[in-house]
Amino acid sequence: MSITEVYNRVVGWLTDNDVWESFGKSALRVIIFLAVGRLVVWVIHKTIDRVVLEREAKRLPSHARRMTTVGKLMKNVTSYVVYFITVMLVLSEFGINLGPLLAGAGVLGLAIGFGAQSLVKDIITGFFIVLEDQFAVGDVIQTGQFKGTVEVIGLRTTRVQSWTGEVHIIPNGMINEVTNFSVNNTVAVVDISIAHEEEVDRALEVIRYTMITMKDDNLINAPEVLGIQAIAATGVTIRVIAECRPNTHPVVARKVNMEIKKALDASGIEIPYPRMVTYQRNEKGGVKDGA
Incomplete structure (x- = not known):
């Protein structure tokens, strides 16, 4: 094919009204796809922002960052998801067969899923x-x-950083059970022992x-004295409980112990302490008590 023939074909294609009409329709549809996709994303983002703001208003200030993370x-x-669908629609307008493309993406995703099961589990968790x-x-926690x-x-x-300073990096897939100590108020339980010789009522x-x-910023209510918890050989145990702010019960328990002491x-009033009783034998072979 000569250069003249190629030139004539190109000129004929460029001057064909049907080609430009088809191209204009495809371009218009592509613009509509992009605009609709952008509009859908905007609406969804606004809806998420509204839901997140409503939930943030009902939560503590320390938990506001968590809701922001969820929104993002x-x-x-x-x-x-929306942009992926939009790109697929745009490619279909250019005559690209999406069947093999989607099949290849599915096979690739399946291979990645089998090869990185723990990673996928961590991300989902x-x-x-x-x-x-x-x-x-x-x-x-x-x-x-x-x-x-x-x-x-x-x-x-x-x-997670322990109270002794160690930092533990835990894959999310290994977090099967969690105990959260910072959600609800806790109770400090203190047992005080007094000697048998003392008056319990006093x-x-x-x-x-x-x-x-007793005054303490971590206390919700004044500590409550429940009464005698146990009677042992060494003394009488009295139990005191105190409702306090989340995860502050060790501090409150130490304060209660100090104030009671x-x-x-x-x-x-004496607390129990070890006592020793000795017996001393006299000259006549008897026994004399001593302490």
Whole structure:
């Protein structure tokens, strides 16, 4: 084929009204697809923002970041889905057969799924941890043998720092059971023992007065004296409970112990202590008691 023939064909194709009409229709449809896709993404994002804001208003300020993370994840997922569908529609307008393309993508996705099952499990579990509001950054949790404060929640791993400073990086797929200590108020339980020789009613009165006058920012209500918890060979055990803010029961328990110890010392009430009784044999072979 000569250059002249090629030139004539190109000129004939460029001057063909049917070709330009078909091209204009395809271009118009592509623009409509892109515009509709963009509009759908905008509507979905606005809806997600509204839902997230409504849920943020009902939550503590420390949990607001969690809801923002959920909103971003949902926005990304919906954007990818809508844009993928839009690209497929645009490619179909250019005469590209989508069957083999989708089949190839499916085979590739299946191969990746089989080769990275643990990674997929970690990502899915991490998404539901954030979506279901199981725990947040700053919460004290325990999962398996790990307990500590949550530092980072990712889609693949969660980082937890123990109270002794160790940082545990836990794959989300391994988080099967979680205990969250930062959601509800906790109860500090304190057992105080007094000697058998002391008057129990007087000791209860002293402890009750001490608990009523005790002040602590972590307390929800004044500590309650339940009464005698146990009677042992060494003394009588009195139980005190105190409702306090989430995960503050160790601090409150130490404060209660200190206040009760000061009050008992000021009132002259003794706590049990080890005692030893000795027997001394006299010259006539008898036994004389001694302490």
